Amino acid sequence: MDRFTQMDLFVQVAELASITRAAALLGLSDSVASRAISALEARLGVRLLERTTRRLWLTEAGQAYYERCAKLMADMAEADAMVDQYSTHPSGQLSLTASPSFAMMYIAPLLPEFRRLYPDLTIRILAANHYEDAIDPGIDLAIRTREYEPDSGITIRKLAQARYVPVASPHYITEHGTPTTPADLVRHRVLMYSVSKESPPITFSKDENKESVRVKPVLTSTEGRVLCSAALAGEGIAIQPMFTLYDDVQAGRLVPLLRDWALPHVTVNLAFHTRRHQPAKIKVFADFLTAQFLQHEFGRKWME
Structure with missing residues (x-):
């Protein structure tokens, strides 16, 4: 004994x-x-x-x-x-990280309802576009746009999928015309997300056909809303996931292009450390966010 x-x-x-x-x-x-x-x-x-x-x-x-x-x-x-x-009992501080645009558009608007349900929780959001394979020890949850995690110690919960779409403002289309094939993009001003100096080729698919095109962007950024803002101002054609574009497309401020061609989609996941006994604050937020995404039908909207 x-x-x-x-x-x-x-x-x-x-x-x-x-x-x-x-x-x-x-x-x-x-x-x-x-x-x-x-x-x-x-x-x-x-x-x-x-x-x-x-x-x-x-x-x-x-x-x-x-x-x-x-x-x-x-x-x-x-x-x-x-x-x-x-x-x-959910209490203490909940720390999460997401891209600045995702945090502003899809996390912050949900916080009043979440805080109403769990008033003993405070929220800390680290808005950042760069992340390592392992979640920082000070972060409870992360919103990530990749399908798999190389770290087996990280659990992922799928929130939605979103397709990439090339878009431009009506003003840009009036001034520069509409591309009809992926190859036409080389003659347009393209705005692209990139974390390196050289942008990778863009691969489109149509039925069984694939077409890759390498463009020289006039603007690159690590923040999607920067590219959207530039596209809204008529600077060029932005290629972004629908969760960044959806409201502007619905309002007609941005027009989807090359509709017969498809770009790869991106998976939006909620990632957190795998634990046998998960703190209540992590569980309730994960459940809340999953329910909200289903209620708002983000997965359907972003794949339209």
Whole structure:
């Protein structure tokens, strides 16, 4: 029997004034409990209990030891309860990371409802476009646009898919015309997302056919809304996922191009560290965000 179990048993014996009743409470036999008390006294080198056939009482040393042990057991129970609330009651700070545009367009507008449901939670959003394979230890959740995680210690929950679409403003189309094939893009001003100096080729598909085109963008950025703003101003053709473009396309401010051709889609995932006991704040936010995405039909809208 480990040391803390011995101490717990001793506290129960002292409070119940009975080894038999304490043993029953802890699921032990009388003989096991008696041997444990004897072993405890032997380890301490002092007698803690006096017993007769009719009663049991603490020695002076036993009383002093009981008081300290009882406090220790109470502190341990309080510590367990304090930690348990993080598992069962959403509280504290929830930290998440997402791209600036995604955070502004799809996370921030949902926070009032989430905070109404979970007022004991505060939110910290790290808006950033760059992330490593492993989530930073200070981040609870991350919104990521890739289908798989190379780190097996990260759990992903799919939120939606979105297709990439080339778009331009009505003004740009009036001034420069409409491309009818992917190859036509080389004669247009293209605005592209890029994290490196050289942009990769763009691969379109139509039925069984694929066509790759390499363009020289007039503007590259690591932030999608920068490209959208430039496209809205008539600067060129932006190639972006629909979650960045949707409102502007619906309002007619941006016009989808090359409708007969398709670009690869992107998967929007919620990623978090894999844990056996997931803190309640992570679970409730993941469930809330999943439900909101279904309610708003983002997955359907972004694949239209």
